[in-house]
Amino acid sequence: EVSLDQLRDRADRGQAIAAAASGVASLLRSEFESQRVAGVIAIGGSAGTTIGTAAMRALPIGLPKLMVSTLASGQVRPYVGDKDIMMLNSVVDIAGINRISRRVLGNAAHAMAGMVSHKVENPPDDRPLIAATMFGVTTPCVQHARQLLENAGYEVLVFHATGSGGRAMESLIEDGLIAGVLDITTTELADELVGGVLSAGPDRLLAAARHGVPQVVSVGATDMVNFGAADTVPGRFAGRKFYQHNDTVTLMRTTAEENSSIGREIAQKVATSRGPATILLPLQGVSAIDQLGQPFDDPIAREAxxxxxxxxxxxxxxMELDRHINAPEFAEAAARQLLSLLTKPN
Structure with missing residues (x-):
């Protein structure tokens, strides 16, 4: 901790902004817990956005949060994190009222008023929550397993494994809201270990293990590392096998050596589980483009x-199944195994 006098004496803008962000987050969280916060709106440039969104990230998902920022049209992951923060581009700088800012700020105010006045209430639902991870290339598996789990009386939250999705899931597990985890798509570990853009950070796969939450883990989309447009791929990866998913997404095939590291990371993390856990392996391929006739088919890398x-x-x-990850039999095995772990006596 640092006092106001110390901050004044040091005259360090960066340190002052960090202290303000921490202080506002703590204050706002306290006010929310006292039921005095219905929504949060903030405006600012780089410093204001840092402070405002730090406060918003301290609040639960579902509470209206709106940041009007000069940075909203760029990379906003550091500001949004794993929370439901709406970012509105201010278009012009935050420097007084003019014909542009009047409209933008007015829209922001009305948007916040609308969210607060028309609060969305969740219908009563006491079904236990299951968290699942999905990518486009593992969608058939997760959708089929999801249906089976819902038929068994669970509500399934599906997270897009794009870094923020994995972090959001880990956060909800930490908060004690998740009864079981169907972690089909662990691709974020490939990005973390190899250097892609969709990493969920080094703590991915740890929350369920730490809290003893029953989990079934697979290796969905670990055949790929994600980048943006083709011209954004770092030069050190020249000569590798790539697949252009679309104009803004470039996928790189993981090598046997990289797959070995990814597998080790998954096994070692899941092995620390305090609750029941199973790793499920699809021997015929880990994504829609990792199978016979597809661009990332590589039996040697898979076996590694x-x-x-x-x-x-x-x-x-x-559990090893001689099936592709998107085969119905694999999804059914994953759902059955998780249901078995959920009903297993402690």
Whole structure:
């Protein structure tokens, strides 16, 4: 902690902004817990956005949060994090009222008023929550498993494994809201270990293990590392196998060596679980483009992934299916296994 006098004496703008962000977040959280906050709106440039969004990230999902910012049209992940913060581009600088800012700020005020006045209430639902991870290339698997789990009486929250999705899921597990995890798509670990743009950070896969939440984990989309447009791929990856998913998404095939590291990371993290856990391996491919006739089909790289998981499993249960990850039988096995773990006596 640092006092106001110390901040004044040091005259360090960066340190002052960090202290303000921390202080406002703490204050706003306290006010919310006292039921004195219905929504949060802030305006600012780089400093104001840092302070405003820090406060918003301290508040729960569902509370209206709106940041009018000069930075809203750029990379906003550091500001939004894993919360439901709306970013509105101010268009002009935050420097008085003019014909542009009047409209933008007016729209922002009306948007906040509308959200607060027309609060969305969740209908009563006491079904236990299951968190699942999905990518476009693992969608058939997750959708089929989801239907089976919902038929069994659970509500399934599906997270897009784009970094922010994985972090959001881990956060909800930490908050004690999740009864079970169907972590089909662990692709974020590939980005974290190899250097892609969709990493969820080093703590991915740890929350369920730490809190003993039953989990079934697979290796969905670990055949790929994600980048933006083709011209944004770092030069050190020249000569690698790429697949242009669309104009703004470039996928790079993971090598056998990288897959070995990814498998080791998955096995070692899941092996620390305090609750029941199973790793499920689809031997015929881990994504829609990792199968016979598809651009990322690579049996050697797949086997390196599976072999490292087997080697570092410890006492962990592993199920191997001679199926592709998107085969109905694989989804059914994943759902059945999670249901079994959820009903397993402690």
């Amino acid at each position: 992934l599976f072999a490292s998981i087997r080697q570092d499993r410890g006492n962990l249960d592993i």
